[in-house]
Amino acid sequence: xxxSRTYAVNWLNQYSVISTSGAGLQTSEFEPQYDDDGNQTLIxxxxxxxxxxxxxxxxxxxxERITSDSNAQNxxxxxxxxxxxxxxGRRVSYLETFGSVTNSYKVFTYDGYLQIANxxxxxxDSQLFIWDPTEPVATRPLVFYNxxxxxxxxxxxxxxxVSDLIGADQTVAAIETATNGVDSLxxxxxxxxxxxGRDRARPSLMQIKPFNCRSNxxxxxxxx
Numbered sequence: 001x002x003x004s005r006t007y008a009v010n011w012l013n014q015y016s017v018i019s020t021s022g023a024g025l026q027t028s029e030f031e032p033q034y035d036d037d038g039n040q041t042l043i044x045x046x047x048x049x050x051x052x053x054x055x056x057x058x059x060x061x062x063x064e065r066i067t068s069d070s071n072a073q074n075x076x077x078x079x080x081x082x083x084x085x086x087x088x089g090r091r092v093s094y095l096e097t098f099g100s101v102t103n104s105y106k107v108f109t110y111d112g113y114l115q116i117a118n119x120x121x122x123x124x125d126s127q128l129f130i131w132d133p134t135e136p137v138a139t140r141p142l143v144f145y146n147x148x149x150x151x152x153x154x155x156x157x158x159x160x161x162v163s164d165l166i167g168a169d170q171t172v173a174a175i176e177t178a179t180n181g182v183d184s185l186x187x188x189x190x191x192x193x194x195x196x197g198r199d200r201a202r203p204s205l206m207q208i209k210p211f212n213c214r215s216n217x218x219x220x221x222x223x224x
Contacts, residue, residue: 012038048079059085088113114139120147 003025008017014034021027030049033042037058043050053062063081084093090113096104102122109117111131118127128145140160144152152165164172 014038014040018044055085057085057089059083059089059091061085090115123147 003022006019010016018030030044039054048065049067051064052060055061065079080097082095094106105121107119114131125147130143132139141154155164
């Protein structure tokens with residue numbers, strides 16, 4: 001069901017109340033909270049309500065889920081997401097735990113400010129990226145090596161938005177969706193399936209990630 005949202009703002013132009021309603025839905029209100037630096041410290045997503053702690057450079061270092069959506073399993077179990085940043089402000093690690101279980105532990109490698117590797121230590125998986133060397137300022141990804149070391153090439157439109165991934169067999173491995181793949185809360189939208197010339201379903205770029213529209217990195221939401 002489609003939800004309708006209305007927003008009220010405070011004198012700093014920050015959202016103060018977010019009201020959600022719709023056919024068959026119970027009307028609910030969420031009141032975001034902010035710290036003295038203007039960082040939002042209480043956030044509602046499709047996975048629940050989170051408190052966020054920021055470091056001295058106003059980067060979100062710790063996320064703690066305090067309530068889950070009604071469909072989540074073991075909703076009373078605490079989910080924590082912690083991130084570490086280096087002196088250049090680059091995120092170098094992502095740790096997600098569900099109770100005593102580590103769901104994900106990723107480390108990121110950079111060349112300057114360009115991410116060139118993403119390693120998932122819990123699954124011994126790595127992804128590698130090659131960027132356009134002729135674009136020193138607003139560059140774009142050219143090649144993506146997935147966890148199976150298979151090379152896939154990005155294609156772009158005139159605004160440097162990623163449009164497709166081309167596999168080694170010269171078929172389209174994934175396609176960008178017309179809706180840009182995300183809803184207003186940052187979660188993936190449901191999109192119609194697309195198919196190649198052999199009637200094989202192609203995933204959207206949101207499914208295989210991590211760089212899609214505008215060459216921005218997309219992060220998966222917590223699994224639990």
